[in-house]
Amino acid sequence: MKKYYLPLALVGLFILLTGASLLGLLTSYIQMVLMLMGINIILTVSLNLVNGYMGEFSVGHAAFMSLGAYTSAFITTRLIPHLLWGEPLFPVGKLLYTFDVAAHIEGPIWYLVFPLTLLAGGAVAALAGLLVAIPSFRVRGDYLAIITLAVNYIVMNFFANLEPLGGSRGITGIPGFTSVPIVLIWTVISLWAIHNFIYSTYGKGVMAIREDEVAAEAMTVDTRRVKVMAFCISSFFAGIGGGLLAHLLLYINPASFSILRSIEPLVMVYLGGMGSISGSILGAIVLTGLIEALRPLRVWKWAVISLILIILMIFRREGIMGGREFWFLKPKREVEYAPASD
Amino acid sequence: MAYILQQAVNALQLGSIYALIALGYNMVYGVLSLVNFAHGDVFMIGAFIAFFASTLLKLSFVPTMLFSMFGCALLGVAIERIAYRPLRRAPKLSVVITALGVGLFMENMVLGIIGPWRKSLPPLLPEHVFNVGEVRISSLQLIIIGVSIALMAILEFIVGKTKQGIAMRAISFDRFTVPLMGVPENQIISLTFAIGSALAAAGALLFSLAYPLIEPTMGMMVGWKAFIAAVLGGIGSVRGAMAGAFLLGLIEIAAGATFPSRLRDLIAFAIVWIILMIRPTGLFGVARREAV
Numbered sequence: 309m310k311k312y313y314l315p316l317a318l319v320g321l322f323i324l325l326t327g328a329s330l331l332g333l334l335t336s337y338i339q340m341v342l343m344l345m346g347i348n349i350i351l352t353v354s355l356n357l358v359n360g361y362m363g364e365f366s367v368g369h370a371a372f373m374s375l376g377a378y379t380s381a382f383i384t385t386r387l388i389p390h391l392l393w394g395e396p397l398f399p400v401g402k403l404l405y406t407f408d409v410a411a412h413i414e415g416p417i418w419y420l421v422f423p424l425t426l427l428a429g430g431a432v433a434a435l436a437g438l439l440v441a442i443p444s445f446r447v448r449g450d451y452l453a454i455i456t457l458a459v460n461y462i463v464m465n466f467f468a469n470l471e472p473l474g475g476s477r478g479i480t481g482i483p484g485f486t487s488v489p490i491v492l493i494w495t496v497i498s499l500w501a502i503h504n505f506i507y508s509t510y511g512k513g514v515m516a517i518r519e520d521e522v523a524a525e526a527m528t529v530d531t532r533r534v535k536v537m538a539f540c541i542s543s544f545f546a547g548i549g550g551g552l553l554a555h556l557l558l559y560i561n562p563a564s565f566s567i568l569r570s571i572e573p574l575v576m577v578y579l580g581g582m583g584s585i586s587g588s589i590l591g592a593i594v595l596t597g598l599i600e601a602l603r604p605l606r607v608w609k610w611a612v613i614s615l616i617l618i619i620l621m622i623f624r625r626e627g628i629m630g631g632r633e634f635w636f637l638k639p640k641r642e643v644e645y646a647p648a649s650d
Numbered sequence: 651m652a653y654i655l656q657q658a659v660n661a662l663q664l665g666s667i668y669a670l671i672a673l674g675y676n677m678v679y680g681v682l683s684l685v686n687f688a689h690g691d692v693f694m695i696g697a698f699i700a701f702f703a704s705t706l707l708k709l710s711f712v713p714t715m716l717f718s719m720f721g722c723a724l725l726g727v728a729i730e731r732i733a734y735r736p737l738r739r740a741p742k743l744s745v746v747i748t749a750l751g752v753g754l755f756m757e758n759m760v761l762g763i764i765g766p767w768r769k770s771l772p773p774l775l776p777e778h779v780f781n782v783g784e785v786r787i788s789s790l791q792l793i794i795i796g797v798s799i800a801l802m803a804i805l806e807f808i809v810g811k812t813k814q815g816i817a818m819r820a821i822s823f824d825r826f827t828v829p830l831m832g833v834p835e836n837q838i839i840s841l842t843f844a845i846g847s848a849l850a851a852a853g854a855l856l857f858s859l860a861y862p863l864i865e866p867t868m869g870m871m872v873g874w875k876a877f878i879a880a881v882l883g884g885i886g887s888v889r890g891a892m893a894g895a896f897l898l899g900l901i902e903i904a905a906g907a908t909f910p911s912r913l914r915d916l917i918a919f920a921i922v923w924i925i926l927m928i929r930p931t932g933l934f935g936v937a938r939r940e941a942v
Contacts, residue, residue, distance in 0.1 A: 455926055458919045458926070469916060617754075
C-alpha cells in the first residue's frame with residue numbers, strides 16, 4: 309500500500325481541485341492563481357534542470373516560453389480556423405483580428421486538439437533550445453548568461469517584427485482552454501518527466517557536468533549530448549508552460565516575454581533551492597502566492613520581492629529546501645550508489 | 651560616403667555612452683569577479699539625480715555632472731557595503747543573484763517614489779550644428795564624445811599610474827594573496843565601485859541630454875546593452891570595455907542604417923551571439939585556464 313501513497317494523493321488532489329472549481333466553490337480568481345502556480349511549477353522545474361542540476365546560468369527562459377506560447381496560440385487562433393472555417397492564415401492588413409475562436413468551439417474534439425498544440429509549442433521551443441545548447445559547449449557562467457540574454461532579446465524582437473503574427477500588438481482572442489485539471493495534469497507530467505530524467509543515467513551526467521565538466525568528459529559522459537538533452541528538455545517544458553499561459557491570459561504580446569519575465573522563474577528556482585524538485589515546487593507556490601498576496605501594494609510589490617531575494621541570498625542562499633527532496637521524490641533504489649562488491 | 655561618416659559620428663556618440671557604463675561593469679568584475687547587474691540601475695538613478703539637480707537645484711552642466719557623479723559614487727559604495735560585502739566569501743552565483751535583486755529593488759523603488767512618467771532634463775548645453783562637408787555634427791555629440799574620452803583618459807591615468815589604481819589591478823589578478831601584501835582590500839573595492847558608479851552617472855547625464863526622456867526602466871535596456879558591450883570586449887579588462895562599447899555602438903548603428911530600423915536590436919543581438927560563439931572570451935578577454 310505504501311508505494312501507492314503518491315499516486316493516490318495526486319488523484320485525490322486532482323478530484324479535490326477539479327471538483328471545487330467545477331462546483332464553483334473556488335472563485336475564478338483563486339482558480340487563476342492555482343493555474344498560475346501550476347504553470348510556474350512547470351517553468352521553475354524546467355529552469356531548475358539547467359540552472360540547478362547542470363549548474364549553468366540561463367537567464368533567457370522567457371524566450372522558450374514565448375515560442376511555446378506563440379506556436380500554440382498560432383495553431384489555435386490561426387491554423388485551425390484556417391483549416392476548418394477558411395479564415396485567412398495571416399491576416400495582415402487588418403488592424404483588429406475579429407474572428408472569435410471561442411464562439412466557434414463546439415464539441416469535445418477541441419480538448420484533444422489542445423494537448424497537441426501544447427506539444428507543438430514545446431517542440432518548437434525545444435528546437436530553439438539548441439540556440440543555447442550549442443554555445444554552451446564552449447562557454448560557461450557569465451558568458452553563457454549573455455548568450456541566453458541575447459537569445460531572449462532575439463526571440464522577443466523576432467516576434468515583435470513578425471507582422472503576420474501581430475507584431476508588437478500580439479495575438480488576441482485566444483480561447484481559454486487552460487483550466488485547473490489540465491494545468492494539474494501537465495504539472496504532474498512535467499514533474500514526472502524531469503524527475504525521471506534526473507535520476508536516469510543522463511541525469512547523473514547532468515550532475516557530473518555541474519560538478520566537474522572535464523572529469524565528466526573523461527569518465528565517458530558525452531557532455532555534448534547530455535547538454536543538448538538537458539537544454540532541450542528544459543525549453544520543451546518551458547514551451548508547454550508558455551502555451552498554457554497563452555490560453556490562460558487569452559492575450560500575448562512580445563513585450564510580456566522580456567527579461568523581467570525570465571527573472572520570475574529564476575527567483576523561484578533560487579527561492580526553492582537549486583537542484584531540488586521539491587524546492588522548485590515550493591518556490592513556485594510560495595512566490596506566486598507572494599505576488600498575489602502583495603498585490604495591494606501595487607508597484608511596491610516587486611520592491612518587496614527583490615528585497616526578499618537579497619535577504620534570502622545573504623542569509624540562506626541554498627533556498628528553502630537546500631538541495632534536499634521530500635521523501636516521496638527521492639529515488640527508489642539507493643543501492644545503485646553502493647560500491648560494487650566482489 | 652558622407653552618410654557613412656555621419657553614421658560613424660552617431661556610432662561614436664552611442665559607443666561613448668556605452669563605454670562609460672561598460673567600464674563600471676568591467677572594473678567591478680575585475681576586482682570582485684562579479685557581474686554587477688545593478689549597474690544599469692545605478693545608471694538610471696544617476697539620470698534622475700541629474701534631473702533633480704538641474705530642475706530643483708537649477709545647476710548648470712558641470713555642477714550637475716559633478717553632483718550626480720558624487721551621488722552615484724556614494725550609491726555604489728553603499729550597495730557594495732550592504733549587499734555585496736557580506737557575500738565576499740560566498741559562491742559567485744549568490745552574489746550575482748543578489749546583484750539582480752538589488753537592481754530590481756532600486757528600479758521598483760524609483761518607480762514607486764517617482765512614478766512611471768517620463769521626465770526630461772532641461773537643455774543644459776547650447777545646441778550648435780556644425781557642417782563638416784556634408785556631415786552634420788551637433789555640439790552635443792562633440793561634447794558627449796569629448797567628455798567620454800576625457801573621462802576615459804582620466805581613468806587610464808588612475809588605473810595605470812596611481813597607487814590605488816595599481817592596487818585595483820593587483821586585486822583583479824589575485825584576490826586572496828594581494829591583501830596579504832598590505833593592500834587594503836575593502837578600501838580598494840569601495841573605490842572601484844565609486845569610480846565605476848561615477849562614470850555611469852556621467853554616462854547617464856550625457857545619455858539624458860542626447861535622448862531627453864528618462865524613466866525608471868531605462869536602466870534595464872541600456873544597462874544590459876552596456877553589459878553585452880563589456881563582455882564583447884572581454885570582461886575584466888578596462889581596454890576591453892572601451893573597445894567592446896564602441897564595437898557595439900558601431901554594430902547597432904550599422905544595423906540600423908542598413909536594415910529597417912525596427913530590426914536594429916534583433917540584428918545587433920544576433921551579431922553579438924555570433925561573436926560570442928566564435929570568440930567566447932571577447933576581444934581582449936583572457937581565457938581562464940581551469941586546473942583539472
